[in-house]
Amino acid sequence: MSRSAVSSDKGQTLVELTLILPLMLLLVYGVVEVGSAISTYLTLTHTVREGANLASRGTDPDDALDAIIAAADPTMGAGNPGQWRIIYSRIVQEPGTPCTPECTYIIDNIEPNGQIVRGALAQSSKLGTEGSVVNAAVGGFNNVAPGQTFHAIEVFYDYGPDVITFVGSGFDKIFYERAIFTDVSGTAN
Numbered sequence: 001m002s003r004s005a006v007s008s009d010k011g012q013t014l015v016e017l018t019l020i021l022p023l024m025l026l027l028v029y030g031v032v033e034v035g036s037a038i039s040t041y042l043t044l045t046h047t048v049r050e051g052a053n054l055a056s057r058g059t060d061p062d063d064a065l066d067a068i069i070a071a072a073d074p075t076m077g078a079g080n081p082g083q084w085r086i087i088y089s090r091i092v093q094e095p096g097t098p099c100t101p102e103c104t105y106i107i108d109n110i111e112p113n114g115q116i117v118r119g120a121l122a123q124s125s126k127l128g129t130e131g132s133v134v135n136a137a138v139g140g141f142n143n144v145a146p147g148q149t150f151h152a153i154e155v156f157y158d159y160g161p162d163v164i165t166f167v168g169s170g171f172d173k174i175f176y177e178r179a180i181f182t183d184v185s186g187t188a189n
Contacts, residue, residue: 055151058185085119149183
């Protein structure tokens with residue numbers, strides 16, 4: 001092989017690398033971003049389930065929120081309160097209304113644990129406000145007793161500041177997750 005043929009192959013390889021490298025880097029950034037979004041979503045899912053579970057087992061809702069916020073740090077923490085909001089609601093099946101075929105639920109406004117809000121993201125509860133009838137269907141509950149209590153945790157997270165490439169521009173950047181657990185502690189908090 002002649003010396004000019006070797007130089008030609010090296011030049012061709014350099015041109016190919018120059019053309020392919022930006023696309024490869026973009027692909028890597030996209031994979032990192034999708035992985036980060038999935039990780040954030042899983043953190044939120046775990047947070048709401050654990051928070052509702054803790055509250056349903058008799059843990060004071062303020063303590064439950066403190067525990068799940070600490071566990072979700074740095075996704076949700078003191079360093080970024082404008083990116084997230086957690087709302088605790090105690091929901092009660094309306095005692096004077098029988099469940100045939102659907103129950104009526106109200107958000108309990110009995111102090112001190114009606115709705116508790118943490119975080120500074122400007123989002124309102126999708127379930128409703130204290131004293132209102134729950135806006136969303138509470139599915140999966142059969143044989144609900146009059147006055148039965150449920151504990152709901154809603155989490156909103158603004159993923160926008162975490163977006164590192166254009167890949168994130170095509171999806172809703174406000175993540176929302178909720179969990180509702182029935183009171184198993186025997187007493188409403």
